[in-house]
Amino acid sequence: MSTNLQGYEAVIGIEVHVQLKTLSKIFCSDSTDSTAGDNENISPISLGMPGSLPTLNSKVVDLAIKAGLGLNCQIRTKSFFARKNYFYPDLPKGYQISQYEDPICEKGFVEFFADGMEKKVSIERAHLEEDAGKSTHYPEHTLLNYNRAGVPLLEIVSGPDMRSAREAAEYCKTIRAIVQYLDVCDGNLEEGSLRCDCNVSVKKIGEPKLGVKVEIKNLNSFRFIEKAIDFEIERQVDQCLSGQKIIQETRLYDPDKNRTFTMRVKEDAEDYRYFIDPDLLPIIVSDEKIQMIKKTMTELPRPRAHRFVQQMGLTQDEADILISDKAIADFFERTSELSKNSKLSANWILRDVLGYINDHHLRIEQIKMSAQSLAELLILIDQKIVSGKIAKSIFNDMIATGESAQQIIDKKGYKQVSDTGELEKVIQDVLAASASQVAEYHAGKEKVFGFFVGAVMKATKGQADPDKVNELLKKMLKS
């Protein structure tokens, strides 16, 4: 970490808003389709028109329970919706329906690796609530789009358990992986289906009392989360060292300048006047229901990483990267299964596939190459039909065009020369044309061996199997 904390330590707690994957909103049948035009997904209920009432979408409860179980939470058999009262134009009813005293999920934890250390972070609660609409401000006016108003959210609140930006970022990745694995959220930070608000404070090491916390919002990538928190910790430590007070406020992160700036200062603690929403019945969750949902739970990221290490021979780091995105882990597992070579699959995916998607800002679902075609290429490598170097060229073409390895080999005439007779002929020619080097080699200058390999590869346009070339060269030089 770049920050010099000078006797201070950071305390970080995170609220993750997870958009639950439902077709309709939490309290009415309006669509949640994010591609709809402005104010198309609305009705008297999501606009909070006079006399309209909410009715609970039961799918939302199932997804919340599933997420809660994935976060090792206790699921309350009885929980309530409460009204959080505040005024804002994009909040149609003047209150947000949320949960206050009795959230549906509570007292959980997640575990992950950060900086090579195992870390456990407590989950205080995960509660259901409705999203608000979206305001777009212009100098003279503000436009309101209520499509998001009433979209179901699960707010996952961590304990103040993290001590560094890296831990915070890893925590967020872990939460995303869990909700993606359980298929309760698509986990897209850029589109806002997963939003991380980070509460950061600093205090002298050993001081039991927490410092004044600052909330950082609008962090739409894990990288920004880490950078924003690093900046914020440094800023707060500087403030403390120069004897200035930290103000309780909400700050935004500016990625271009890599700094946080004030969004609004909370002068007084806001009074939301929570009370149980009389329009909605308590959420009752039976044991049978929990058991039923447990049965539908897929393998979670941590156990999967463990399996990758134990059964597939990957390193912890390799496994952690692969499992952080369910789609990538699925891609890996499929490739590995088809190619029957886990290590090779991991190498290529971690280096080449992830390199490609990062460079092109894509998600793995968006690339043209399937796990099956990658596996086909890996089999060719395994069987030494193509060399690693050629394989890289083939890979580049495959991922760019979506064509199979065989199609590219046929088109470009790539083929690994491992036919002994053919190679012996080439080697003979090379040795014949390099009498002086042969003499040097026999005089003990073994370095020239590399020269022969290069010459053979050049003569075969790189298509010779290097292992075979080595083997044959040694044999023929001896004779």
Add this chain to the structure above:
Amino acid sequence: MDFLQSDFVTLTQALKNKEVSAVETAQFFLRRVESLDQQLNSFTHVNKELLTQAEELDQKISRKEAVGPLAGVIFGIKDMLCTKGMPTTAGSKMLQNFVPPYDATLVARLKKADALIIGKMNQDEFAMGSSSETSTYGPVKNPWDTTRVPGGSSGGSAAAQASRLAMGTIGTDTGGSIRQPASFCGVVGVKPTYGRVSRYGIIAYASSLDQAGPLTSNVKDAALTLEIICGQDKYDSTTSDHVVESFSQNLNADIKGKKIGVIKEFIHDIPDASIAKNFNVAVETAKDLGAEIVEVSIPLTQYAVPMYYLISASEASSNLARYDGVKYGYRTPKDQSAQLSLDEFYCFSRGEGFGAEVKRRIMLGTYALSSGYSDAFYLKACKVRRLLRQQFIDAFKKCDIIMGPVTTTPAFKLNDKVDNPLKMYLNDIFTTSTNLAGLPGMSVPFGMAQQLPIGIQLTAPHFHEQVLLNFAYALENTQPALETRKLRPHVY
């Protein structure tokens, strides 16, 4: 056809037999509204489509299509209920130009039963009041004496019903707002069990207390209306799946051997002599019918009024937050000429759009819900409310029904209490307990005092509307009630 006396079944039958047309019926009541409502101010809007809708019904009948059980019955709807395409204002400037694109479930059910909607009934603003004086459309007058209030908040519905400007009306009752005006105007008024009638499309005042119900000229009409409007609604999760009986078919005036509870804490200390006297007549009449009178104790009723005002104001402060000038309804004209901050925009829009009583209750409720105060006020009231409910349930182990007065006095004078909120609030002493406990209650006309009608209040156990209606039906046919029914209000 005597439209003034006809009950619902008689009219519907006459319509089906083509003895009378829906258009004639509609015209009769439109003419009455035209000629009489200037004296009452009981309407906020008259349905301009009524004759067309009546004509459609006539065509349906002439095509020999099946018609609903309320075919041709002319209903007035309190302005708290959303009516598709018809202004719905809750008597407030805040919703002056609001025309909902949907019907309240109750209204949709009436329409499905082929009832006709004649218009919207005036009321206290957002149903906050006991006199119907706080409407932006001005006060409603009592048809028996136009210098007096009709009660509230469903004063328009009660006054119009008493003057037969409609055959039936719909009101809402949060703390007595159907029963009290029904008593003041001499009509039948029923507040069903909480959860019986869908609140969907009814402008919320206090969500845990609000229920809509009928005001009618007789018990049978009320029973029939309840059959139509009660029942589970998928748009209101607080509605019950409790079976809805054929209330009107099952009406039974035989109350012999039944036990009538009288609440000890109420009856020994009725301040108004005429109310006390009338209540005693009711007790004697019930005894004559063979019922047994038992005294029950519900000590927490003495806290009903403060409990009611804390809970209703708290819920109202949240329910009325949506009226902010952003999406519909009143918006301050100041934002046309000046660049207002968001806070200013809210303050002007809400400050100009709401009346004094509404603001008073929003402030009271905001205070009662505030952190540091809600434990002592809102949450305490909720706790006591649960206990009160239990005391009623226990009391009903000793009796089939509870009988008592509806109000402390007969209809009071206009402007008499409107400037003294506390005096006004105390007027609700006999009615609020019923809402807090979620029980069904009603007022049935029984006797006169100072030339003004007064009602008797009946309260039944949860979902025992049939018991409630049967007792009312029995009382309705006794001498004191029949004599009252012979009298006609001044505006008629």
